[in-house]
Amino acid sequence: MRRILMGVALATLLAACASTPDEQEGAKVEERLPAAQPTQPAKPVEPGTATKPLDTGRVAGDPLKDPANILSKRSVYFDYDSSMVKDEFKPIIAAHAKYLSQNRSRRVRIEGNTDERGSREYNLALGQRRADAVKQMMQLLGASPDQIETISFGEEKPKAAGHDEAAWAENRRADIRYQGE
Amino acid sequence: MRTQAIPYHFLMRALQGLMPILAALAMTPAARAALTIEIIGSGAKQIPIAIVQFRAEQGLPQQITPVISADLQRSGLFRMIDAGGVNPLPTEPSEINYGTWTARGAEALVIGNVITLPDGRYEVRFRLLDPLKQTQLAGLAYTASAAQLRLTAHKIADVIYEKLTGDVGAFSTRVTYVVKRGTRYELQVADADGYNAQTVLGSNEPIISPSWSPDGTRLAYVSFEARKPVVYVQSLVTGQRQAVANFRGSNSAPAWAPDGKRLAVVLTRDGNSQIYLINADGSGTPTRLTTSASIDTEPNFSPDGQLILFTSDRGGSPQIYGMPASGGAARRLTFEGNYNVSPRFSPDGKSFAFVQRNGGRFNIAIQDFASRQVQVLTDGTVDESPSFAPNGRMILYASTVGGRGILAAVSSDGRVRQRLTETAGDVREPAWGPLVK
Numbered sequence: 283m284r285r286i287l288m289g290v291a292l293a294t295l296l297a298a299c300a301s302t303p304d305e306q307e308g309a310k311v312e313e314r315l316p317a318a319q320p321t322q323p324a325k326p327v328e329p330g331t332a333t334k335p336l337d338t339g340r341v342a343g344d345p346l347k348d349p350a351n352i353l354s355k356r357s358v359y360f361d362y363d364s365s366m367v368k369d370e371f372k373p374i375i376a377a378h379a380k381y382l383s384q385n386r387s388r389r390v391r392i393e394g395n396t397d398e399r400g401s402r403e404y405n406l407a408l409g410q411r412r413a414d415a416v417k418q419m420m421q422l423l424g425a426s427p428d429q430i431e432t433i434s435f436g437e438e439k440p441k442a443a444g445h446d447e448a449a450w451a452e453n454r455r456a457d458i459r460y461q462g463e
Numbered sequence: 464m465r466t467q468a469i470p471y472h473f474l475m476r477a478l479q480g481l482m483p484i485l486a487a488l489a490m491t492p493a494a495r496a497a498l499t500i501e502i503i504g505s506g507a508k509q510i511p512i513a514i515v516q517f518r519a520e521q522g523l524p525q526q527i528t529p530v531i532s533a534d535l536q537r538s539g540l541f542r543m544i545d546a547g548g549v550n551p552l553p554t555e556p557s558e559i560n561y562g563t564w565t566a567r568g569a570e571a572l573v574i575g576n577v578i579t580l581p582d583g584r585y586e587v588r589f590r591l592l593d594p595l596k597q598t599q600l601a602g603l604a605y606t607a608s609a610a611q612l613r614l615t616a617h618k619i620a621d622v623i624y625e626k627l628t629g630d631v632g633a634f635s636t637r638v639t640y641v642v643k644r645g646t647r648y649e650l651q652v653a654d655a656d657g658y659n660a661q662t663v664l665g666s667n668e669p670i671i672s673p674s675w676s677p678d679g680t681r682l683a684y685v686s687f688e689a690r691k692p693v694v695y696v697q698s699l700v701t702g703q704r705q706a707v708a709n710f711r712g713s714n715s716a717p718a719w720a721p722d723g724k725r726l727a728v729v730l731t732r733d734g735n736s737q738i739y740l741i742n743a744d745g746s747g748t749p750t751r752l753t754t755s756a757s758i759d760t761e762p763n764f765s766p767d768g769q770l771i772l773f774t775s776d777r778g779g780s781p782q783i784y785g786m787p788a789s790g791g792a793a794r795r796l797t798f799e800g801n802y803n804v805s806p807r808f809s810p811d812g813k814s815f816a817f818v819q820r821n822g823g824r825f826n827i828a829i830q831d832f833a834s835r836q837v838q839v840l841t842d843g844t845v846d847e848s849p850s851f852a853p854n855g856r857m858i859l860y861a862s863t864v865g866g867r868g869i870l871a872a873v874s875s876d877g878r879v880r881q882r883l884t885e886t887a888g889d890v891r892e893p894a895w896g897p898l899v900k
Contacts, residue, residue: 400825401804401818401847402671402892403716404774404781406685406692407729407736407758410713414735432731433691434713438669445866 345381346460352377358416360454362397365411367419375416378458379423386426389461392416394434395441397450406436412456510627513544513569517589518554518576524609527587530616531573533656534634535623538856539879544569556590556599564594571600571627575619584608587615591623600626613658631854637896638859639663639673639682640870643889650684652699655852655895657883663699672716675896676723676743683707683717683726683743694728696743707745718762718771719743720788727752727762727771738762738773752790763815764788765808772796772806772815783817797830799837805848809855809875816840816849816858816875827860829875840877848891851875853898861891 345351358371367375382388394409413432421427442449512535520526535541544567546552553559554576564572575589584606591601601622607615614635621632634655642649648670653660664670668687675682676696683696692713697704708714712731716738719726723743730739730749736758739749753759757777764771768788775784775793780801786793797803802820809815809829819828819839827841827849845863852859855875862871862882868891870883 399823399845400802400820401761401774401781403729403761404758404804406671406713406715407760410731410736411758414731431711432713434731435669435687435692436671438671438687 346463353381356458358412358456358458359451360412360456362399362450362454363408365408365415367415372419374458375419376423379420379425382420382426382429383424386429389429389431391459391461392430392432393457393459394432394436395439395453395455395457396437397453398437398440398445399450400437402436402438406434406438409434409436409456412454416456416458509540509542510570511542511544511568512571512573512623512627513546513564513567513594514573515546515549515552515554515575517574517587518552519579520575520577523577523585523612525612525616527575527577527589527612527616527619528573530613530656531620531623534617534620534632537656537881538624539874540624540628556592559592559594561594561597569594571623573619573623580606585612587612587619589619591626613654617654617656630856631898633852633854633856633895633898636853636898637679638870638893639675639896640861640893641670641673641891643868643891644887649888650682652682652896663697663702664704671892673892673894674717674719675894676719677721677897678723679897679899681723681743683719685715685717694726696726696745705745707743708739708741708749710749716760716762718764720764721766721768727764729760729762736760738771750790752788753786753793754790761805763807766810766812770808772808774804774806783815796835797837803828807849807851807858809851810853811855814875816851818847818849827858827873829858838877840873840875841871841880843871846871848893850893850895852895857881857895859893859895861893 346353348354352374355374358367358374382390392413394411394413396405396409410432413434417430417432420430440453441455442452514528514532516528520528532543536543549563551558553574572592572594573589575587578586580586586604586606588604590599592599603622605615605618617635620634624630624632624634636655637652638655639650639652642651646667648666648668649662650664650670650673651660651662663682666686666688671685673682673684680700681696681698683694685692686695692715693706694708694714694717695704696707707726708728708730710730710732714728714730716729717726726741726743728739728741729736735756737751737755738753738759739751741749755775755777757775759773759775761774762771770785771788772783772785774781778795781804782795783797783803783806784793784795797817800819800821803817805818807816813833814829814831816827816829818825825845825847826839826843827846828837828839830837840858841860843862846860848861850859857872857874859870859872862869868889870890870893872881872883873879
């Protein structure tokens, strides 16, 4: 299980790296060349050359916020009354575990949520168990327990306001939040 | 935190032929209406009682007898006998023509008068009489400021209730609950009939699980204002509050020990949700009471402080268990269905109320400890958070109508049901306060 997850994590990380942010940044810089230099030929900027973006570096440089990176995915969804992590969400957890293991100063909080059905306090505990399930998998994949706090909102902070299965499904969730975000 | 008084008006609708209550309605100032109490069903035997308007009460800022009538009606155990056509209305025993009242079927008669004292306060005197035996069952006088007139009426209703039913009255108690208005949460405290609601805590984050200290002076609750659940204790006297459980992870489900000095709470500081004992002033280190690999939550002390009921899914589904208050071996108590949660001891310790899931519905049920007999008391879609009246006769709970939270109450024998509705907002998490001497 652990090996499979590691493999998945690696594959997803590789996939993320395939779209290197440098090319996009370079293109932006070229577009921003001042009009006062018309004689300059509009030659493409070589990837990896010395041109530096002026204002886009921070955002695009953070893999946690790159929409193309799996690390930008932060939610794990659960079945009713269940805190079992489904296979489809394991790559997301694996990617965050890998990131945390490589960035030991980063801290995350995992927030468990439930749908509105049932006791508020029992749901608070169920949300906690969902968050803990995500934490355990991250620890298994190399994140340190010190980097992760798990808390629960239970049914108290629903993302979807409805009272139907679609809303409930959206609310049975654990969210991964990095400290400072 | 801010304090604010919300003006209420009281509107009562009597069903099943309880028409005399319309008289009470007519006498209520319209500007205070925000709460509706609907009575559904009635007690097996209703005591016919005539409550005669007190002398000089019409000029009062708050009339007395409509409040007494409404309280007694709400219990479902009384039937109001109309005093219409009796002239003059008696206010002293010497003025009573007992035959008039026995002819109308009254088994109890209440008369009284109000005197304005030189300092502006009022003296309210009342007598409870038995028209058949022509004897006085109770007679008391109260001194009250204008602001205390409602409370005085509730206290008179308590005396009448106790004399005629043999049970302690709980009309002069208070309740707490959470109102959600848009994105705003308010923890409110109100009289048991919904009047005099005051917001004791306002927050932009959820508030859940309010719980009264045994002496009624403090509330413990869970607030999410720190972006995680933290247990606070707040004084209703000073308004000051303190985080008493704010450990790593989640902190929730506060339950007072009967001594008022300790709280059982649920912490995740050591991993999964487990029950701990802490000091109510937040001092010291938590003592862990449960040691399971499952969810243990919703602790509730027995009235004698010896036992704790709680919800656990250690058997695969959430069920109710009991254990010694010092921790130790737990015994499973519920076996019907696969979702039994939120246990609350009855004040006499002989039974417990809880929430049972039946199909997709959640209902309030009661289980007797001795016979293990279970009775489902409500038939709503989502009924939760049961809380006993301090005399054990009624159970206050949260329900839902049209997707909006309301409060409701059911008698512990299931015969009488009330619906308490606030016109604005989503109301949930009720807790009935203790008897305050």
